[in-house]
Amino acid sequence: MNKLNRSHADKNSRFGLRPKQTAASLPETSRQLQAALFDSECPIFLDTNILIWSFGLNESASAAWQKWLFWLGDRLTVPAWVVHEYNQLSGNPEISNPYKGLPRKLKVVFDELIGSAARALDSGSATSLNCSSKVDLERRLTASTDFVLRVGEAVSKSDRGHRMELLKFYETLLAERSRSADIHALGRAAHAEFDARSALRLSPGGEDAGKPENHCGDLIIWNELLAHCVEAGQSKALLVSNDVKPDWCYTPQRLVLEGGKEIPWSDSAARGLRLPNPDLIAEFRAHTGGEGLVLASIVQIIEALASTTNNTAGSADFSVLAQAIRADRTPTDQAVDWFLENPGPYSEAMHRVAAWEISPDEVDQENFEEWCRRQMGDAGFRLDQVNWTTVFCALFI
Secondary structure, eight states: OOHHHHHHHHHHTTSOOOOOOSEEEHHHHHHHHHHHHTOTTSOEEEOHHHHHHGGGSOHHHHHHHHHHHHHHGGGEEBOHHHHHHHHHHTTOHHHHSTTTTHHHHHHHHHHHHHHHHHHHOOHHHHHHTTOSSHHHHHHHHHHHHHHHHHHHHHHHTOOSSHHHHHHHHHHHHHHHHBOOOOHHHHHHHHHHHHHHHHHTTOSSSGGGTTOSSOTTHHHHHHHHHHHHHHHHTOSEEEEEOOOOOTTTEEOOSEEEOTTSOEEEOOHHHHTTOOEEOHHHHHHHHHHHSOOEEEEEOHHHHHHHHTOTTTOTTTGGGGHHHHHHTTOOOOHHHHHHHHHHHOHHHHHHHHHTTTOOSSOGGGSOHHHHHHHHHHHHSSOSSOGGGOOHHHHHHHHHO
16 A cells, blocks of 8 residues: 555544434435546446346447546546356357347237236236236237347347447457556465455455355455556546446435435445445455545446436437337436437527537527427427527537
8 A cells, every 4th residue: 555545544443433324415425426537537337237238239329338448548447356257158149139039028928928818817807907808918019029039139139249249349348447566466366365354254255155156256256346447546437337236235225315315225226235234344444545436336336427417418329228128218218319319400499500610509499499399399398397508408509
């Protein structure tokens, strides 16, 4: 540990191990994530499961994902062990073609549903499902099944070559952004301390103690994160992972909403919120002198990037990613999405109602809003709840 980090650690040593939070403030944790995500100096670490997740994206979303990783530049740090795990997995056909078996799985499920419905449901059941008869129910069920199977077939054939392009992109990216570390030395060091940490239930890795292979993987990644932050003099870090095992993070019992209202924990309200275990925060503070460790799922990252509230100027670039993960979109976000899905009106607005030469102040915002409302009509979201100035800033500046 260098002198600067040692002095920080000494200064913070008066803080002991804190208990887990009973209630977490959604606004505060959201601000912490945004502060880390949009801080040009905060390092961002990717877990292996994020790289694997990205192979399921459609072509447009994959392009947006690659663009973001490229934009991160030196902020992006990929632990050497993540590259090692990726190398073990990337040649698996189920990784590079994740939907190949989907039509077969769907057919099995729907064959069982149709057979079960035929045996278990009578005319009275059909009527309760708003069908005129059991024959009508079976006809409608068959039609729905045919549609779903066609969708499944389309999904299985959705690779237009972009997954091979993603493999090539990662080949270059990981070579440039992975930590320069000896994975053999990392493995030996982790094995030397893993059993003791696991026995004491210290994060991370305890949940993997029973795995026959790679049970030290999480600990190695954690040690790399700490080492990088110490070397870079950083007291903050953002780790993006879909791993929600209790040896990394926990969920509070209650949530505090905007305005101070406290409610019982709800996955739908929390939108993937997980807090780092207190012993992780304590160890991070001991090494770096700070407590700026943030854990986030890929859904949280994309929702923040694609939000017109958090990222007005750049939100349009992530609209296709937000749609791919079925993100929770505000009416303002949906208005931006509408323009991106309708290039005709987008182009017309750019050259007419939203056009400007020297300053955006040249645009009549009331006229812009009126024109947008006429164009969107019944768009399926609340036009009266759209912040039209934000839409203009996101798309036309």
